[in-house]
Amino acid sequence: GAGVSQSPSNKVTEKGKDVELRCDPISGHTALYWYRQSLGQGLEFLIYFQGNSAPDKSGLPSDRFSAERTGGSVSTLTIQRTQQEDSAVYLCASQGGGTLEQYFGPGTRLTVT
């Protein structure tokens, strides 16, 4: 596609439920990042993928958060047993072609009730 896409655009879930957020990066981009944007914390790095490997998971806030990437393309961020503090906009970015630019998707707004 022309840009990074994310789905769903909005997700409302009940506390304790699991959610999956999807990111489709720009075709051919080998690097993929997840960030979280919340009112209290601003923009925070969560995890970085190079191909299907995640050499940097340092930003994942707890073991309820996990992510995978398959085929060097689509990535899924999973949050188990959601809590209200997980409410935020989750942004995905991809990077490739030897450049530093990260191209961001529109984000998924997660609301935990």
Added chain:
Amino acid sequence: AQSVTQLGSHVSVSEGALVLLRCNYSSSVPPYLFWYVQYPNQGLQLLLKYTSAATLVKGINGFEAEFKKSETSFHLTKPSAHMSDAAEYFCAVSAFNQAGTALIFGKGTTLSVSS
């Protein structure tokens, strides 16, 4: 370690006035610096980047930023504000010496433009 401080969470200007959004960074290695803009309910769009070439960087929509090592600053400017510039602006630094280039963002500055 890297960090970014954006001075002023909210800046208001009149249409046609100078825009100045302030960003100071801290980095233990030569930094790579970025400005992103976010319009309501949209993702982040890259305005410009500094990657150790020219210290005055020109970006899209008439914005530019100057890297000043002595002041550890990378302020964003635009000579004449337009109503369409109203958005949230983020300064970011890249920890390029590490695997991957995860961006470290400032808290953001909301720019309001009045007619």
